[in-house]
Amino acid sequence: MVDIHTHILFEVDDGAESREESLMMCQIAQENNIDAIITTSHFVDVRTAREYVSTRQDRIDSLKEEAARRFGVQLYPGAEVHITQSMLELEDFSPFTLNHSRYLLAEFPFRLDHPQIILDQVDQLFDRGVVPVLAHPERLIYLQKDYGLVNELNDMGALFQVTLSSLAGNFGREALWLSMAMVQANMVDCLASDAHRPVGHRGIDLLDQAVYIRPSLPDYLMHRMLVETPTQILNNQAISSRRVDPIFRR
């Protein structure tokens, strides 16, 4: 499996706090059948672009060989890019996409005074030549309140990464309902861990977390969200077409 959203690099953000913890996360990943991890530390300040890339390289260099040798886990560069108007002025998004693909893991603010702006910003990202993969849309308050916006984003061609532990209820009822509605409508492209720690509700133990939903979902759908589409993203391939029904708020 490929995990496209992780905070596994140590001493960069609020993820792994030490090199040992990063390696512990690789071990838990291996135990959960994850063999490829895209590192997506938070990238929030457009002025720190250069520093971000060099720190990321430094951490990956420090971990890469040991992660592969001891745990059979490959590490790839990426970023969780916090989208604001100033971030959209970034000159070049290519160093920040998922493994240098066309896909950008885009995190929008949890609250927005004018939620419609998200449509315009997603449009701007497409204009800049990247395909936005929305990080944990199910946790954004304005999407929880307005499923119509989710349908519009989907119609625009945005992709969706749902955090698996949302489906276990770890981010509250609203996140659980929205993520369930999206999964059932076949709207979720990737399930990822958004892991900050080895285990627990911010853990990288994806298979252990998947027990919460596996009985209620067909295997082919689990496979598409956990293996097929994340692999296509990692390899910069087109995403196989999906049939999507609109979702409705209860």
Ligand SMILES: [Fe+2]
């Ligand atoms: Fe994250």
